[in-house]
Amino acid sequence: MFKRVLIANRGEIAVRVIRACRELGIETVAVYSDADRSALHVQYADHAYPIGPAPSSESYLVIEKILDVAQQSGADAIHPGYGFLSERAPFSRACSEAGITFIGPQPEAIEKMGDKVTARAIMQEANVPVVPGTDVLGDENEVIAAAEKIGFPVMFKASAGGGGKGMRLVEKKEDALSALRGVRSEAQSSFGDDRMYMEKFVEKPRHVEVQVLGDMHGNIIHLYERECSLQRRHQKVIEESPSTAINQDVREQMGKVAVEAAKAVNYVGAGTVEFLVDAQQNFYFLEMNTRIQVEHPITELVTGVDLVKAQIEIATGEPLAIQQPAVQQRGWAIECRIYAEDPARDFFPSPGKIQILRTPGGYGVRDDSGVYEGWEVPIHYDPMISKLCAYGRTRDEAIQRMLRALQEYTVEGIITNIPFHRWALTHPRFVSGDLDTGFIPQEYRGLPEEEDHLRHEIILVAAALAAYHKDKELAQSVSSPQGSPGNVSAWRATGWREGVR
Amino acid sequence: MFKRVLIANRGEIAVRVIRACRELGIETVAVYSDADRSALHVQYADHAYPIGPAPSSESYLVIEKILDVAQQSGADAIHPGYGFLSERAPFSRACSEAGITFIGPQPEAIEKMGDKVTARAIMQEANVPVVPGTDVLGDENEVIAAAEKIGFPVMFKASAGGGGKGMRLVEKKEDALSALRGVRSEAQSSFGDDRMYMEKFVEKPRHVEVQVLGDMHGNIIHLYERECSLQRRHQKVIEESPSTAINQDVREQMGKVAVEAAKAVNYVGAGTVEFLVDAQQNFYFLEMNTRIQVEHPITELVTGVDLVKAQIEIATGEPLAIQQPAVQQRGWAIECRIYAEDPARDFFPSPGKIQILRTPGGYGVRDDSGVYEGWEVPIHYDPMISKLCAYGRTRDEAIQRMLRALQEYTVEGIITNIPFHRWALTHPRFVSGDLDTGFIPQEYRGLPEEEDHLRHEIILVAAALAAYHKDKELAQSVSSPQGSPGNVSAWRATGWREGVR
Amino acid sequence: MAYKATLGDQTYTISVHELDEHQYKIVIDAEEHIIDGRQLTGHMYSLIVENKSFTVDVAEKDDEYTVAYEGKSFQVGVLDERKARRGGAGADLGGAGEKEVCSMMPGKVVELLVQAGDAVEKDQGVIIIEAMKMENEIRAAVAGTVKAVHVEAGQAVESGELLIELE
């Protein structure tokens, strides 16, 4: 087992990895940018090293700085989390060259899966179903011809794309040329690579992904699926496991296909094979994420397997601790990503100081938080402050438990999307499992107005009482300037209001 | 389903029941004594009613007051939690008479199981193994004769006893008469009933109990066992499920016997059949608790069944939602009861104001708390402030996760037994599962002294920095009396220290 | 004490009478409530009103109270009656506010979409601010002409900072 692991990340995933290490008796090394000196992951780690200015391009993304700290701190392995350097083959390679274990797949697997066109070809070779589409396309004529052959609607996709960038839906021939220019320029500016290809657009698609684990001894297993159809701007918002999109036959088949996909690149570590599923439960390979996924906790809740620990054990060369037949789904788990954003104002980001934080507890509730009361959520990183998961014996129980947990979850000082989650979880289409990736744009028209007389009364009563006490306090301090302030009720609240907009 | 449930309890179990109700869409009614106006369960409930002075004999134990509130508030059912009125047959009966559903077994089952001698006779009738022993005994001669027949060591037990009261171990004949007088007077003063009986004392006994659920349609299932051998003064401190005391055969057999025991009293609701297990894995019926048990969460974690919800569903007349073959143990769960008591000073109670509370999170950690930061733990009730559970795929994982969670758990202002739990969970006998009910008195000799140079340095550094900032602040306030205190670092801490002893 | 309170677009007359420790009679527009109110800690308060239990967080600044309840925040302006007669804060912000485009969050100016002298429509995007890895377009609340641009691309801005003035 490793002696000391460096976590090349921040926020909740850094805390998640630190917890796994602690449970394995491994020391942890945190790295932090100037904006993160007071961040939670720095507190939780045994060791902590500064790595530069707030922008991640000058800190968390700088391979040399991470490796320097690894060497200084005596770390024998690096866990990259997700995002940042987690899917950069050069980083994986640089780790090996520095004699430090990269907790993740080999650079070759990252490279193969990182290039969409290569991945597609490998998958076709391995008989993994892919969305009908093309190889890399050349000039405009070739693009138009390919689109007509596949049949509109089609998706134009950047070959180096990912995370929702460099994609465009083209509904009819007339739109093709401007879409082509758009994708190429976005691909060039975002990835430095303007190659693109094309896929058939799957209508009412659902996003279902399969978790896999592979060890260094050639064993690869899957841990069933997660459904991530609830997305906004291609960012997942709510995930669940199992999926309501597929029946048990398709589920088993999809698991087998995911294992085949991973085998095709001799995959080692934790990875996720993403599929598009259509209304007939046909599924098509979309891409493979060669890292731990944000939404991994719901798989842990349903299968009972600690995926981050599995990653670490695999990286030490241990064979998988669990075999395929022992992997069983039990119950249902849902994850709501708690974002610092305002669902009432087009999801504008809402960084700032968390003045009040009360997290839910009790049975079946899991909170993976990256923040604490009193911390100022910085503007430099993504707005996810926590992942709230609910587990239940049935999907209905998981939904009801999540609603209960959301009700207990109090965050003040910044605005969060908690009210959005409540809206989504009570939407008839969500309740019935009738989802697709267009759900939010189709259904969300802002938060419902709740005209509630009782609610208004409580708000008014609370404000009036606070005002009354403020006045009383003022009156007393005037009449007895030497009076101890401790004798006065402290109804008057200060400070928190500073952070309220 | 019920419309509104009154919870005739306080603390974490009241919060637990409120959460279950909320997830079922049921409104909740809290009751509170004068000491509990600001308690957590009052905040969590939809409705709240005062029921009198702090002593529970004048509030939580007064049947008429509870029923009054039930009627006033329009509650159609009452959940009694554990302790207080939960095992009082007259309360169950009074509820029925008032037309309010008692969420628990019928009064007859409570009565039969509440009287140890009656319960023993019923169990023998049902072929449930009991510890060799006697019926109710008469005069001294009869007691001595019975003890000699069974063979020392024996246990003298009050017929109406429970919860560790009215029990005495008698090792040899010479001790018998004074023990007899002791038990009788304790039984008379505690239960108003001085009848006593006798049992063979099982050496190195382990306490293993089986959770059962019975519905109104005659279905009774078990949800496997919990081991509760870690006790101090007959109070459980750490529990786990499964138990390391028994093998799979014994486990299945014990489950079947527990169902037989429950069937013998036509049991309806959630109940627990407690057994003593000896070193040869013989098990003997000890008693049946006719209520939800403090340690029910570990069964929920291992089986995936929400026991409090099951109680409520059963009380509405629904058949059990789960059948015996579907009940499966998966993984391992441990519960540590967090008590406000000082493990360094003979576990003296430590009520007071909770100045700082930071609870652990992440995968496999469940905290059922009855308190919050800023609350003053009252002197009137039992010292349990929270139940911390850890779940793991294996026992080792559960232990390591619990240690990690205990490390994250911060409570200041009052003293807790968290350091005791760390000691216990790392004790070689605990790690190897070599437990019996004498573990704590045999092994615990106070907290280990950790002479750690680094720790001392950190303590000194923190205190010195705080002193430095206090001095700096004082100097600045002297030199610029009009200066805004906001400009000065707030290193100087106040308030919390008030509660520190 | 008597107050004028503003919540949303409604104004209420409220009076508060202390009956006993923690016990209050509060009259909102002639509707009477008996309240048991306790400060639990910091900004957290427990109110029991006719045996219904509510937990709220309250914060105050300049006679504006923020009350957070069940995951939503509400702004309540509270003035005592004398101040209210004089016309205190919270009356209104005037129409001027709409002509000022302010940042809705701290962040960095990515791009200016208009310059001084440009005509803008209502809801037209005028500036892009980046925060938390997201680019957010800020729009004009009213039609008008750009009078002044107070920031430049690349600049860091605070929440509420004036970015662009229209006329």
Added chain:
Amino acid sequence: MAYKATLGDQTYTISVHELDEHQYKIVIDAEEHIIDGRQLTGHMYSLIVENKSFTVDVAEKDDEYTVAYEGKSFQVGVLDERKARRGGAGADLGGAGEKEVCSMMPGKVVELLVQAGDAVEKDQGVIIIEAMKMENEIRAAVAGTVKAVHVEAGQAVESGELLIELE
């Protein structure tokens, strides 16, 4: 600034030098440490010392600091050097304390096991206090004779309250 600090039965000489914002040099008995220290919130502080990360809670009262770290609390008496020379607080409590039997917790007196004039042995139980449903026997720290009993059965007592005096 230079201090005398007492932790357990040891006394240390400590000096604190502010190098830069949040950066300090702290010398404990000639051992030098460079510290990055931040107040995170309330009583919670983050210290990074030679790239090791520590989170502690600190509270102060009358030159006595309580430092909570990893679930344990430590008492540190800190005096600046001038005060220390004058012999300030924290020196010692004197032998008198041992002859005073005080309540270790708030609770209720259940039973007095001794009365004025009784001889008591060291560790002899002298009074039973109930708190949290538990009866707790409080013992004499030294042998002696009961000089005065300050409470009676049934009475509520505070933590630290003087119960019985010995002589």
